[in-house]
Amino acid sequence: MKSSSLRDLFAVGWVCAALLGAGSGGCDSDSNVVLEPRATVCAAGSSVSCTGPDSCAGQQACNFEGSGFGACRCGGDPGPTDAGSTPPPQTDGAAEGGESDAATAPITGGLRVQWTFVRDGSPIGCADIAGASGLALVLTPGAGAALDKRVPCEATSDVVGLPVGAYTANASVLNGSGQALGSGGPYPAEARLAPCDAVVSGSCLSTLAVTIAVPSN
Numbered sequence: 001m002k003s004s005s006l007r008d009l010f011a012v013g014w015v016c017a018a019l020l021g022a023g024s025g026g027c028d029s030d031s032n033v034v035l036e037p038r039a040t041v042c043a044a045g046s047s048v049s050c051t052g053p054d055s056c057a058g059q060q061a062c063n064f065e066g067s068g069f070g071a072c073r074c075g076g077d078p079g080p081t082d083a084g085s086t087p088p089p090q091t092d093g094a095a096e097g098g099e100s101d102a103a104t105a106p107i108t109g110g111l112r113v114q115w116t117f118v119r120d121g122s123p124i125g126c127a128d129i130a131g132a133s134g135l136a137l138v139l140t141p142g143a144g145a146a147l148d149k150r151v152p153c154e155a156t157s158d159v160v161g162l163p164v165g166a167y168t169a170n171a172s173v174l175n176g177s178g179q180a181l182g183s184g185g186p187y188p189a190e191a192r193l194a195p196c197d198a199v200v201s202g203s204c205l206s207t208l209a210v211t212i213a214v215p216s217n
Helices: 001-023
Strands: 047-051 057-061 108-119 122-124 132-141 147-150 155-163 165-175 180-191 198-200 203-211
Touching: 108 132, 108 165, 108 180, 132 155, 132 180, 147 155, 155 198, 155 203, 165 203
Parallel strands: 108 203
Antiparallel strands: 047 057, 108 122, 108 155, 132 147, 132 165, 165 180, 180 203, 198 203
């Protein structure tokens, strides 16, 4: 690599100067000075999957000398780079027209849920539902246990940190006791790494529109 080559050239210069000062004639074509190539343990700039703090799924990158891997980073945190090295180009993984809060490609999937509430065929707000205290989104994968996500009662919610894959989504608006005041679904949903409608906390968000039907009072 460039920085290693410069250091090797400087090393040759010092060796040659020492030989010249000792009367050995310096370095010439017959010099026996041999530079061993620097050993590398990984490809500079490459990354591998790892398990970080609190068992989060993350990535750890090979430093720009190729001498080892950095710390395991989760949630889209790229971590510090080696001083004096030029990092490789980075992409935010967001589709054109999307948004991002991370400088690296997403490492998990997610959903941007757009909620619509309807009573007697007319749209209403979540605040118009008496006793509503929150929303529930139950995501059932093709295999494995369902994921129950609870979010505040609002028009748009971001659900991050989802394993990549296809899901069936069922939604409901809940009262303070956890009882459903209205429901909607099932809806097909997908957690993916690209393309993204937005990137939040290292998660690629795809939009999921959900309509919850609320019975008449």
